[in-house]
Amino acid sequence: MADDLPAAIGPYPVLRRLGHGGMAEVLLARSLGASGFERLVAIKRPLPAFAGDGELERLLIAEARVGARIAHRNLVAVHGLGLHEGTYYVVMDYVEGADLDTLRRRHAAVPALVVHLVAEVLLGLHHLHALPDDAGRPLGLVHRDVSPSNVLVSRGGEVKLADYGIAKATYLAGDTQANVRRGKYAYMSPEQVAGRPLDGRSDQFGVGVMLVELLTGRRPFDGQGDGPAAVLDRIRRAEPPDLSALPPALIPVAERCLRAQPEERHPDALAMREALLDAMPAAARLGPPEVAAWEAVAIEPEGDASGRPRTSTVRTTADEPD
Template sequence: MISQLGRYEVIGELGQGAMGVVYKARDPLIDREVAIKTINLSLAMEERDEYEARFYQEAKAAGRLSHPNIVTIYDVGRSEDIAYIAMEYLHGRELRDILNETKLLPVSEVLAIVIQVAQGLAYAHEHGIVHRDIKPSNVMIVRDSHAKITDFGIARMASAAVRTQTGMVLGSPKYMSPEQVLGKEIDRRSDIFSLGVMLYEMLTGQVPFIGENVNAIMYQTLNSIPAAPSSANPAVPEMLDYILAKALAKDLDARYQ
């Protein structure tokens, strides 16, 4: 394990992402713990200088976001072939882990979390930034069920420049919007769709589009209309059926704007 990234003293590994290792580190200048997400520049499938410049552009744009439901970005830098983003270190858990343990949270708790995520997204969208990869593993739950969105400024880099050995663009197929599946230009309405998928999963215990493989999931995303969540969970009010039908509309213009 590396011991230093720029001025940051690495304490340990927090996890492994698609683009690199996530570290817990300490900023000695102000004696603050940070989380550092790394990106291996050697994975770039394009001119490295262009990729690195775009990485800094994306990270700096995300770093201008200041909202209680978005993880704060402190710094960006590079150490040899590793570019990194230093951000707020959270004492909490991924929503993904919580859902794995407790399949169905109370509807009131689900709504409290999703409303916070929606507020964070609305703020980012007002500032011209689309997340592109909203899913439970990119939402952290900290004290008193406070939700924070992670990975702003990172998802675009992954989708644009980091590919699997088979050439498939990395992503989260279960949460992708139809326009993402088709490789089209996306905007804030893609985040709305992904948030709808996450809400559906939280209410029913499963995502709305299911398949045996990535291609099957993408086909369902493009062609199937999911059952109303209240049919799987009687505790779900009919109003949420309507809200989800709108959020998960195939037509961008039919979704919440």
């Protein structure tokens, strides 16, 4: 794929490819300005084979529109939407570091640090869920794809939720059925699997799955040798998972956000965050320095001779579920 790396996308000189999913890729590029000003940005665009794909273009446009409203330390900012040789692309923050899925596979975090990481994601989700339209009405946005691969951790210890390509405003008309099954299947809520209307409590279910995975190394609804259909069926039936491997103080918090009915979960993302920090007070004393130290250990084997990571990860809308 290196042979088809463009010299530039629109006005942005391209430096290298950061990663790709099934239908889209993310490139590292420079944004240039007057008097030698420059900054690094990430550019998401369809893979050449999918250029002109109407559905993918719609997702990119949706991601840009949602991202344009976002200004929060725990959410990746979107800076613009462009058109290059007839293909849309999105310009967004470049987060130098790695995604949480990569990091947890290389070096497990202690429970207090896991709770801190999840608490940061919940702050970002609360902001996303509360975003208003131009008239001040809540947009009712639901992320729909909360998972470790969509959580980016910078080298400085910042935690940012990415990928708004399938976020959807609940009050807007649209093709709900086309969106409802997007996202990584193992993190979907029962109502998402069933195609029912969603609100922010659906994202809370995905956070619960992620919390269990980060603490135990295993997703709560996975079975030995199960494929997607079996996992989805188990989620649809909402069988209470075995959470006995979790730290005892965290079991009630995880159990509540994994309940079948949204109204039985925590009232909102902030309430879940408060419950987590109450259950593990040590997490409230952690911050970017501790996250950065953990990430440095996790990512060190992948660094180059200068100590910098070989790649900095920004996930794409079309990443395949694992």
